[in-house]
Amino acid sequence: MVADTRSMYTVPKLDDYSPAALDQAARELKSALESESAAIAVEAEWKLLRDRCMARKNGVLTQLNDQWLKAAPAPAKRDVGQRVNELKKIVEEQIDAALTRISSASLASRLDSEGIDVTLPGTRRKLGVEHPLIRTMNEIVSVFKAMGYSVAEGPEVETDYYNFESLNFPPNHPARDTQDTLIVAGQQNKALRERLLMRTHTSPVQIRTMERQPPPVRVIVPGKVHRADTADATHSPIFHQVEGLAVDTNITFRDLKGTLDQAAKAMFGASVRTRFYPSFFPFTEPSADMQISCFKCGGSGRLDSGRCGMCKASGWIEILGSGMVDPNVFGFVGYDARKYSGFAFGMGVERISILKYGIDDIQLFYQGDVRFLEQFA
Numbered sequence: 001m002v003a004d005t006r007s008m009y010t011v012p013k014l015d016d017y018s019p020a021a022l023d024q025a026a027r028e029l030k031s032a033l034e035s036e037s038a039a040i041a042v043e044a045e046w047k048l049l050r051d052r053c054m055a056r057k058n059g060v061l062t063q064l065n066d067q068w069l070k071a072a073p074a075p076a077k078r079d080v081g082q083r084v085n086e087l088k089k090i091v092e093e094q095i096d097a098a099l100t101r102i103s104s105a106s107l108a109s110r111l112d113s114e115g116i117d118v119t120l121p122g123t124r125r126k127l128g129v130e131h132p133l134i135r136t137m138n139e140i141v142s143v144f145k146a147m148g149y150s151v152a153e154g155p156e157v158e159t160d161y162y163n164f165e166s167l168n169f170p171p172n173h174p175a176r177d178t179q180d181t182l183i184v185a186g187q188q189n190k191a192l193r194e195r196l197l198m199r200t201h202t203s204p205v206q207i208r209t210m211e212r213q214p215p216p217v218r219v220i221v222p223g224k225v226h227r228a229d230t231a232d233a234t235h236s237p238i239f240h241q242v243e244g245l246a247v248d249t250n251i252t253f254r255d256l257k258g259t260l261d262q263a264a265k266a267m268f269g270a271s272v273r274t275r276f277y278p279s280f281f282p283f284t285e286p287s288a289d290m291q292i293s294c295f296k297c298g299g300s301g302r303l304d305s306g307r308c309g310m311c312k313a314s315g316w317i318e319i320l321g322s323g324m325v326d327p328n329v330f331g332f333v334g335y336d337a338r339k340y341s342g343f344a345f346g347m348g349v350e351r352i353s354i355l356k357y358g359i360d361d362i363q364l365f366y367q368g369d370v371r372f373l374e375q376f377a
């Protein structure tokens with residue numbers, strides 16, 4: 001709102017320069033200005049007043065000079081000059097006062113409208129959840145921790161010696177072909193056993209653990225592994241495993257079976273049964289794959305709706321590889337194979353997570369799509 005121009009003060013011409021007439025004219029100017037200044041509510045109005053008073057051309061101050069001082073007869077000039085100076089001060093004070101008043105009023109109203117109630121509850125961020133893969137890995141690890149195993153880890157960039165040779169894969173042995181290895185380039189001048197590669201399994205941590213400590217050993221090893229595989233719905237060049245190793249006096253295949261049966265029940269439910277199938281791994285002898293009875297159809301291979309897709313109607317699902325530690329492996333770490341025996345096992349975390357949660361594409365684990373991830377919240 002801008003002040004009504006009709007009520008605006010203009011500097012009158014003076015005919016009478018007597019002190020009484022000058023007093024009267026000064027009073028009129030003061031009271032006009034006071035009421036104009038008091039009517040100002042917003043900055044735009046204040047600017048108009050300021051410009052009208054201060055403008056070089058025709059501003060109130062200029063007019064005082066021109067109409068009063070310059071027009072004054074010589075004998076009155078001195079007196080008029082003093083009065084004009086005082087009036088100038090008053091005009092400036094009125095303008096300043098108006099500005100102070102409207103800025104504190106607008107601050108007060110801003111504080112009113114923009115005020116924050118600090119007692120209101122804040123905006124809560126949704127809490128994140130464990131990634132399904134990490135969750136599965138932690139679940140597996142805690143099952144074994146509860147049985148007295150401690151956790152060990154090892155490097156992902158590994159030497160040929162730890163990944164293969166000490167696990168009884170001799171150089172050029174065809175067993176190496178079962179793991180499509182990613183080799184670090186430019187190492188032709190190193191001895192084979194020192195050459196670096198991305199570890200293809202968590203088994204090298206068995207060796208690293210035994211090198212560090214004498215028996216008894218009970219370790220569980222979660223970790224990331226790498227293979228030269230093309231990504232598709234069931235393959236990923238980077239995936240995860242959990243490895244286990246127990247070494248002591250008098251460890252037998254019955255300990256292996258009992259431990260892994262117990263773990264399978266803890267992971268998949270108490271009604272799950274296990275069975276062991278002959279297999280081959282260079283670092284275990286004998287070796288066995290463990291299967292569990294299908295937790296979806298209960299092992300019958302059939303559902304009310306027809307054939308069970310989970311176990312492909314076989315009633316059994318393969319879960320891990322295992323075996324009794326090969327005496328050659330003990331030879332590499334300086335354990336006395338006549339005194340000690342042990343068992344080892346390794347399982348794929350993705351596979352177990354896929355089975356547990358009914359996930360149909362391994363790539364979902366790595367894409368970071370919240371629509372997938374929030375289903376685990």
Ligand code: DAH
Pocket residue numbers: 200201202203243244281284320321322323343344345346347
């Ligand atoms: N390292 C094997 C693999 O990646 C899995 C495995 C099998 C680990 C048997 C073991 C074991 O410790 O005893 O295929």
